[in-house]
Amino acid sequence: MTELLKISLPDGSVREMPAGSTPADVAAQIGPGLAKAALAAKVDGEVRDINRPFEGDAELALITSRDEAEALELVRHDYAHVLAEAVQALWPGTQITFGPATEDGFYYDVKAPDARDPFSLDDLPAIEEKMREIIRADKPLRREVWSRQQLIDRWQAEGETFKAEWAQELPEGEELTVYWSGDPNEDGSWLDMCRGPHLASTGKLDPQAFKLMRVAGAYWRGDQNNAQLTRIYGTGWLNKKQLDAHLHRLEEAAKRDHRKLGREMDLFHLQEEAHGSVFWHPKGYLIWRELEAYMRRKIDAGGYREVKTPQVMDARQWEQSGHWGKYRENMFVIPDEVPNTEDEGPIISGEADWMALKPMNCPAHVLIFRQGIKSYRDLPLRIYENGCCHRNEPHGALHGLMRVRQFTQDDAHIFCREDQIVDEVRKFCELADGIYKDFGFSYAVKLALRPEQRYGSDEDWDKAEAELRQAVVDAGMATEEYGWEELPGEGAFYAPKLEWHLTDAIGRTWQVGTIQSDRVLPERLDASYVGEDGEKHRPVMLHRAIFGSYERFIGILIEHNAGRLPVWLAPVQAVVATIVSDADDYAEQVAEQLKVAGIRVESDLRNEKINYKVREHSLAKVPHLLVVGKREAEEGTVAVRTLGEQHQKTMSLDEAIAMLTEAATPPDLR
Structure with a gap:
């Protein structure tokens, strides 16, 4: 049977x-x-x-395909394999290594045959065409289980030194799998070792739903001491419509690149002499100052007390907090001895004291909390700092304002009693909600849960996760509307955290705000308060930020708005431009009255055609251009051109001042 x-x-x-x-x-x-x-x-x-x-x-x-996340992971994995097969078919002798799926596509690391140069952009069209040929051939993808020795023998016989090296390190007795593209008994079949899974055949891929994007150098196993490889990147989707939408997003993102717009708008620049730090120009720093003033109004109203803490602290403080063990390689460390410049190099004795530029503000805020005896009546104590931090990020990871080595956080720590945690987190949720809406963002709230490597007891983690979860429920945000989701294993080493993921104008997401419920640091740094029972108790420390860092948030704002910042944030809110020189005196009078009204205004009296002036100030993303000529001077009017609108409006100067004053008022003051 x-x-x-x-x-x-x-x-x-x-x-x-x-x-x-x-x-x-x-x-x-x-x-x-x-x-x-x-x-x-x-x-x-x-x-x-x-x-x-x-x-x-x-x-x-x-x-x-309706299960989009899982389906995309599968097809991108398959596109990577088809890419490697295509490269080896076109250039026999190419060695393959590995090629995973990525967030929006795939890549594969390969080594060109010795007889030719590394692969370049010029090779991509031929590779794409070969990939389409493989897809249209609808070759079955077949899984087989091999022994470790079979793999080693196969790769050594074919001259695949990288694959052979990897196979030699695989554990004996583990189930090892390979995938064939095509019938292994027929010519044109291709093999790679892979855990899978894969689609049933190459024909399940859409030949029009992928594109090879770029090439870059890579090192075998990520070690610069190893052989250099070529990494070929592609983007892959379920259908051509998705690909086209993605390419359109990339095109839009290129137009919105904050580095490009920062140059055009004269906001900031970066240069090698301070790699990873930002040179803010007057116009860019005006944006910073407006954000800082806005945030101060918000935190003052929320009961926070602003502080300022040192940039450099003794390494023993970082060791006690636990950061020395976790972040040492990303910290800028300063010896207590100045090396003799005539020596070959600095020699630091093992007994030397070490200082470090702070990579975060939290230990310093604990030290402020510990000054004087705190009572349960003093809690919650909300300490805020626009804190400048330094992290030694890898050179290749730096990216404009989005990832820098010196940055300023809108950082605060709330020291509270156990019975105050849920309410404090709920208040923070509501504060963040109002701020993000003021900037025109929608967002999702996510709860990042305990990682495998962590400090603290399971009991404390259970409580902290439950408290954050309850606060989101109380704030009415644990719903599909707010994109509520729990992320196992993604918490910090000392605390679970709530994360705010903003969605920008072209659909990209940015993780910015966070609040973390921490019982570890108060214990490690001996923070305490006197309870109602007269005994010492540990406060819970809520780490929180809304912008995340000023640098990155400004970068996000620039890209979200394509440089067309809200009038209240625009460094120049209006330009008065003349059509003829006869209107110069009137233009100066208009500009002066706008300044008196609090508008950031400039005059453009150059002997240039008005269309030239319009184009130039549009490129600089000036929100309003007030055009004046002989007629406007006689009538006491201005012709207002608003950025992004086709037609200008003629109005009296008083009407223009009222309009601009309203637009230039920050949203929290309206």
């Missing part, structure tokens, strides 16, 4: 299938439409190939 397997489906039904059946067989039994649409299977929670046989009774969920 044939053994029957019980396959449970998500709708609660159970299918009985013969031993040796596959998820594809179940899909075919349900219907031809599903059989065609099914890309892979989730068997007992594990994503597997659609043609991999069941090993016993199982729970089955079929993955189709």
Whole structure:
């Protein structure tokens, strides 16, 4: 009698299938439409190939293109394999290494044959065409289990030194899998070792839904002492419509690049003499000052007390806090001895004291809290700082304002009692909500849970996670509308955290705000207060920020608004431009009255055509251009051109001042 397997489906039904059946067989039994649409299977929670046989009774969920996140991961993995196969087909002797899926595509690291130069952008069209040929051939992708020695022998025989090295390090006895593209008994088949899963065949990919984007240098296993490889990047999607939308987003992102707009708007610059730090120009620093003033009004109203703490602190403080062990390699460290410049180099004795530029503000805020005896009546104590921090980020990771080595956080720490935590976090949720809405952002709230490596007891982590979760519920944000989600393993080493992920005008997300519920640092740094019972107690420390850092938030604002900042943030809010020199005196009078009204205004009296002036100030993203000529001077009017609008409006000077004053008022003061 044939053994029957019980396959449970998500709708609660159970299918009985013969031993040796596959998820594809179940899909075919349900219907031809599903059989065609099914890309892979989730068997007992594990994503597997659609043609991999069941090993016993199982729970089955079929993955189709509607399961977009999982489907995209699968197709991008397959595009990477097709890329490697195409490169080896075009240039025999190419060595392959590894090629994972990425957030929006895939890459593969390869080493060109010795007889030719490394691969370049010029090679991408030929590789793309070969990839399409492989996809259209609809080659089956077949999984096999091999021994470690089989893998080593295969790679050594084919001159794949990188793969052979990796295979030699694989553990004996572990199930090792390879995938064939095509029939292994026929010419044109191709092999790679991979855990999978993969689609049933290359034909499941859309030949028009991928594009190779760029090439870059890479090192074998990420070590610069190893052989240099070429990394070929691509983007891959489920269909051409998704690809086109992605390419459009990239085009929009290039137009909005804050580095490009920062130059055009004369906001800031970066240069090698201070790599990773920002030179703010007067116009850029005006934006900073407006944000700082806005945030101060918000934190003053929220009961925070602003402080300023040292830039340099003794390394022993960082060791006690736990940061020395976690962040030492990213900290700028200063010895207490000045080396003799005539020596070959600095020699620091093992007994030397060390100082470090602070990479974060929290230990310094604990030291302020510890000054004087604190009572339970003093809590919650909300300490705020526009704190300048330094982190020695890798050179290649630096990116304009988005990732720098010197940055300023809108940082605060709330020291509170256990019974105050939920209410304090709820208040922060509401504060962040109002601020993000003032800047025109929608957002998602996510709870990052305990990582595997962490400080503190499981009991403390249980409490901290539950408190953050309850605060979001009390704030009414634990809903689909707010994108509520829990992220296992993504908390900090000392605390779980709530994260705010902003969505910008072209659909990109940016993680900015955070609040963390920390019982570890107060313990490590001996922070305490006297409770109602007269005994010492540990406060809970809530680490929180809303902008994250001023640098990065300004970069996000520039890109979100494509440089067209809200009038209250614009460094120049209006320009008075003349059509003819006869209007120069009137233009100066208009500018002076605007200055008296508090508008940041400039005059443009140059002997240039008005269309030239309009183009120039539009490029600089000036919100309002007030054009005046002989007629406007006689009538006491101005012709107002608003950035982004087709037509100008003529109005009296008083009307223009009223309009600009309203637009230039920060949202929290309206």
